[in-house]
Amino acid sequence: MNKKRSVRQHFYTSKSIAVLLASIIMVMLFNGCSNTNAPQANSAASKSANASPTPQSAFERDLQYARSSQNFTKVYVFARKDGNTIESADGDLLKAKAPADPHIWWVLTDEKRRVIMCTYSDFAPQKLNSLREHFNVEDYTDR
Secondary structure: OHHHHHHHHHHHHHHHHHHHHHHHHHHHHHHHOOOOOHHHHHHHHHHHHHHOOOOOOHHHHHHHHHHHHHOOOEEEEEEEOOOOOOOHHHHHHHHHHOOOOOOOEEEEEOOOOEEEEEEOOOOOHHHHHHHHHHEEEEEOOOO
């Protein structure tokens, strides 16, 4: 009986070692198949991120987003002449004088000191001149 027991133990021990070796080989294969170029790509990406100029301001990011979102043909930026934040009455005035375009985008930016307006239509000259009495108006259409 001892001989049968030792043969069984030897069989189970051999089976355990075989499973362990198979597991180690599988792990090595999966790790060995990883993309060896990945660290180089990541390091190149980090180098280009470090080489980029100073970060954009919130206004510049908002302006870029507004420009690229719907391919608007006209982009204007309004700011109060006194430099204060844009109030709801200011917004009402802007909307009242805006072109009759149902697709106008308004973006309040720069800590509520500027409004970006994107549209497909031109302002009527008298309405734009009226807004210039209350706001600093910048045309960013071709910039």
